[in-house]
Amino acid sequence: MTTASTGRPTRLGIDIGGTGSRWVACDLEGRELARGRADGATAHIFNGAERLRLTAALADIAAQLCSHGLSPTRVRAGLTGYGAGVESEAQTLFAAAFGVPASIVDDITTAYLAVYRPGEGHVVSAGTGSFGVHMAVDGAQIRVGGRGILVDDAGSGSWIALRAIERLYRAYDRDGNFDAMPRMAHHIFEMVGGREWGNVREFVYSGNRGRIGTLAIAVGRAAHDQDPAAIELLSRAGAELAAIARTLILRIGPLPLAFIGGALDLHPIIKQTIGANLDGHSLDFPESDPALTAARQV
The missing domain is CATH 3.30.420.40 (ATPase, nucleotide binding domain)
Structure with a gap:
């Protein structure tokens, strides 16, 4: 599913780990609007079961955003196991869920930048x-x-x-x-x-x-x-x-x-x-x- 384009424009950040996923939506000035959780997933989408897990987690987050009346215009995600080998397919899955291109990095990068410059x-x-x-x-x-x-x-x-x-x-x-x-x-x-x-x-x-x-x-x-x-x-x-x-x-x-x-x-x-x-x-x-x-x- 794709989030509705009529919701309030937001900046969406997602942290996706193997046990759980966390998301935060901010307004365009960076003020927090909402946050939530979804099931975990990995970037091991060369495995069919993992591809389904990631698809389901993204769809759940998209549905939660819709319930808040929010529509992401920019998306950045840290995804465990992410690398060049899955970049294209991961981008396709994120675009299908949120309707906009996503900036995806591995969760190691997001973890570091959440603590230090x-x-x-x-x-x-x-x-x-x-x-x-x-x-x-x-x-x-x-x-x-x-x-x-x-x-x-x-x-x-x-x-x-x-x-x-x-x-x-x-x-x-x-x-x-x-x-x-x-x-x-x-x-x-x-x-x-x-x-x-x-x-x-x-x-x-x-x-x-x-x-x-x-x-x-x-x-x-x-x-x-x-x-x-x-x-x-x-x-x-x-x-x-x-x-x-x-x-x-x-x-x-x-x-x-x-x-x-x-x-x-x-x-x-x-x-x-x-x-x-x-x-x-x-x-x-x-x-x-x-x-x-x-x-x-x-």
Whole structure:
């Protein structure tokens, strides 16, 4: 569907990640008018299922804009996994949804610009996936990680979820039960919808990285219930995210560090571990808003 052309002209910013999408509409002077959420998606539209996910997310955002009486005249989006190989088809999907051409960049770019101006610092993001980035004054980027759950994404929500499932079933193979980590087992099985391996297998292998990443919430709940295995795993996640920051420091030099993303809020141990591993460095955990930043850039 396409948004109605009779609505109030707006500047639309969208931040599309694997777990969820966020949008902000501003007037032509950059004042916020409305914001909302939609399901997540990726730029992996060479995969038919991912193409449908992105199409559905954009259609939902377009419908929400219509319900607010808004019509985008300029669109800027950060899309996870975006690159030159999918540029043409992604542009077609955005134009079909909003009726205007879109300025699309990867979500790494929007994440950085929501925190720093080019050259000011290093950003480490821990959402469904993880990555580190430094953007130079000339716009050149140095990126660390961000290669997806099949390769790395250490410290991210999907990484936490998969490591937790691995631990559960290694314990089961050893003991024949889940008594070694009962609270983590309880919360994961509750989110999966069953205690059998078939339930977990279906959840993991029939889903996408965004769906898998939601299981990190279960690990966070188990940690709040004082499950030692969950606490140790989230501490490992914090150490992995700190390692991304150290790699940026090694390559670029010491600069202020900003850590962003929903995985950081699963449990305080994650931020505590990051701080302990980066003692002496300038750290911040800002509440960034990439969608609003994008809306004000177009």
